Amino acid sequence: MRKLQKTHRKEVRKASRMTPISWVVCILLLIYACCMLYPYLLAVLSSFKTLRNYTDNFFGFTELTLENFKKVFTGFVYPIVLKDGGSGYYDFLGLTVNSFLYAAGGALGLTVTPCVVAYCCQKFPYKFSKFIEAMIYVVMIVPIIGNTASTIQMTQNIGIYDQMWGHWIMKCSFIGIYFLVYHAAFEGIPNDYMEAVYMDGGGHFTIFFKIMLPLVSKQMLTVFILQFVQLWSDYMGVLLYLPSTPTISIALLNFSSLASTTAPMQLAACMLASIPGLVLFAKFSEQFMGSLQMGGVKG
Amino acid sequence: MERKMKQLHKGGATRSRERSALRFYCVMMAFPILQFCVMWIGVNFNSILLAFKEYDASLNFTWTMDNFKGVFEGLVKDATVRDAFKNSIIFWLVTTIITFPTSLGISYYIYRNYKFSRFIKTILFLPRMISGPVTAIIIYQLMDRGYPVMMKLLFDKDCLGLLANSATQMMALVIYQLFFSLAGNFIFLSSAMSGIDESISEAARVDGANAWQEFIHVTLPLIWPTVSIFLVTSAVSIFTNDYGMYSFYKVAGVTAVNTVGSYFTIGLTEWGTRRYPFFAAFGLVLTAITALIVFPLRAYVNSKNPMNDTDGAIAAKKRMRKEARRNAKITENA
Incomplete structure (x- = not known):
């Protein structure tokens, strides 16, 4: 028996070994990874350069300075038109706060809503649940394009246009790929858990909040992080629905048109804007793998 | 009598449990459904109406079909609209035909845990975690400032930046798409692969399957639902x-x-409210075109499902589910 196991292990190891083809793929991938990394490293280096050094010596460096980062914090001003027609401005810190509120609130809505709806559809097989599921698949396959103008009108009519809380409400949508992720996750949780809690006198809220949510917390965290990062870099939503609450992304897009800004300063602002994403990545990179599986598109 | 009482009690408990379930269901679904009714059904219904409206200077409207006429005229005569349409198709083809299979291959390489897969995985995640505008600024600096410097250093030749030169703009942006769109699919594909039962892959390896055979006959069929979702979406x-x-x-x-996406954003933010009906009409036309692409593609992807070939595996799965449901019903009745 032991001999058999040993042979089996040997076979598996042999099959996973690097072949000449996999070495070629490995080298190509390493070249690709380095090419991908290079622009970011160059940008990091450039953000520490003086304007003169940046212009004269694009690829190399002679002197490095923290001046660009200081200027971003102290001298950077982003002008805005206020809701009452007056003018105002945001500094870098103000833009960061806006970005945080925009990304965190929106990501929370986009994480919790599909989770709740997927749970209800998966564990309560009412006819309405089947209808909602079918509708989600249809909406995912045929979205109505060009409804942005209508969305602006609708948000203006119901009074949530240009409001941060309005943006949060808009993001409480369950349509999308993450519904499938949660649906697959809840499908994998046996109903016995529900039965056990029910026998112990717990209600449906106890089952959902104390049993089911902890069981899908890995998926929720991954979805939240991905949505947070996506919303942190989103500019379309801010431009269209939150014009008087600019975020860092909007400021970065308009950076070169602002007074008293330079390219190294723009890159320094880029580096600062990338910190949240990189921190989340460093902390939760292992989390992403294996936590986002989904079912197929039903016919 | 006692038995009957017990049954009655049991029936009452079931009813109370059903009522409690319904209460929970209604409370949890109320807000998402309301949001959906307003922000999806309401918005899209309004969008359809908007496509048939025309605003005057004081924003009073009249019903008209002129917006659709304008859209078709634009698609034929207006170079900006035509280019936007053409470029969207080009970028989609680039990301579907080249990037997606490459992404699939890289995900498999990482799934097999070959050399340096951890490093490659980390670098591939980067564009996903760094914001789009930041990447655009960095690429702009490299293409428009770095490229002329590099050409001067290497060939002593003065030239324009890749994005500043209209002859090289498109090529530069296609390369950018190729390079930076890998990460989006990669997370989901890797996740799907890591969900495959290790014993299935091991069995294939022990039976002498090489990496390519394992990928084609084991991995791809098992992650086909994810692949099909990505191709369709x-x-x-x-x-x-x-x-x-x-x-x-x-x-x-x-x-x-x-x-088309950037054309819409520029139009809606810079051209004012009176142009809204044109964009709503353009959107409806594009929805029809998208449907013409998506439905045949979906049918094609479903017909190519490798699971269809493995001795009626899907039918077997359906049969098993049906049986499980029947058993559950019997247990419930008992």
Whole structure:
């Protein structure tokens, strides 16, 4: 028996070994990874350069300075038109706060809503649940394009246009790929858990909040992080629905048109804007793998 | 009598449990459904109506079909609209035909845990974690400032930046798409692969399957639902995705290469409320075109499902589910 196991292990190891083809793929991938990394490293280096050094010596460096980062914090001003027609401005810190509120609130809505709806559809097989599921698949396959103008009108009519809380409400949508992720996750949780809690006198809220949510917390965290990062870099939503609450992304897009800004300063602002994403990545990179599986598109 | 009482009690408990379930269901679903009714059904219904409206200077409207006429005229005569349409298709094809299979291959390489897969995985995640405008600014600096410097250093030749030169703009942006769109699919594909039962892959390896055979006959069939979702949803977003072109428009002043997504954003933010009906009509036309692409694609992807070939595996799965449901019903009745 032991001999058999040993042979089996040997076979598996042999099959996973690097072949000449996999070495070629490995080298190509390493070249690709380095090419991908290079622009970011160059940008990091450039953000520490003086304007003169940046212009004269694009690829190399002679002197490095923290001046660009200081200027971003102290001298950077982003002008805005206020809701009452007056003018105002945001500094870098103000833009960061806006970005945080925009990304965190929106990501929370986009994480919790599909989770709740997927749970209800998966564990309560009412006819309405089947209808909602079918509708989600249809909406995912045929979205109505060009409804942005209508969305602006609708948000203006119901009074949530240009409001941060309005943006949060808009993001409480369950349509999308993450519904499938949660649906697959809840499908994998046996109903016995529900039965056990029910026998112990717990209600449906106890089952959902104390049993089911902890069981899908890995998926929720991954979805939240991905949505947070996506919303942190989103500019379309801010431009269209939150014009008087600019975020860092909007400021970065308009950076070169602002007074008293330079390219190294723009890159320094880029580096600062990338910190949240990189921190989340460093902390939760292992989390992403294996936590986002989904079912197929039903016919 | 006692038995009957017990049954009655049991029936009452079931009813109370059902009522409690319904209460929970209604409470939890109320807000998402309300949001959906307003922000999806309401918005899209209004969008359809908007497509048939025309606003005057004081924003009073009249009903008209002129917006659709304007859209078709634009698609034929207006170079900006035509280019936006063409470029969206090009970027979609690039990301579907080249990027997606490459992404699939890289995900498999990482799944097999070959050499340096951890490093490659980390680098591939980067564009996903760094914001689009930041990447656009960095690429702009490299292409428009770095490229001329590099050409001067290497060949002593003066030239324009890749994005500043209208002859090289499109090529530069296609390369950018190729390079930076890998990460989006990669997370889901890797996750799907890591969910495969290790014993299945091991069995294939022990039976002498090489990496390619394992990928084609084991991995791909098992992750086909994820693959099909990606192919279909990428086609769905052809005209809603701006492929980063709005960033390049703002950062690098690229006006010659636009996509439908960036054309919509520029139009809606810069051209004023009176143009809203035109964009609503354009959106409806694009929805019809998208449907013409998506439905055949979906049928094709479903017909190519490798699981269909493995001795009726799908039918077997359906049979098993049906049986399980029947057993559950019997248990419930008992």
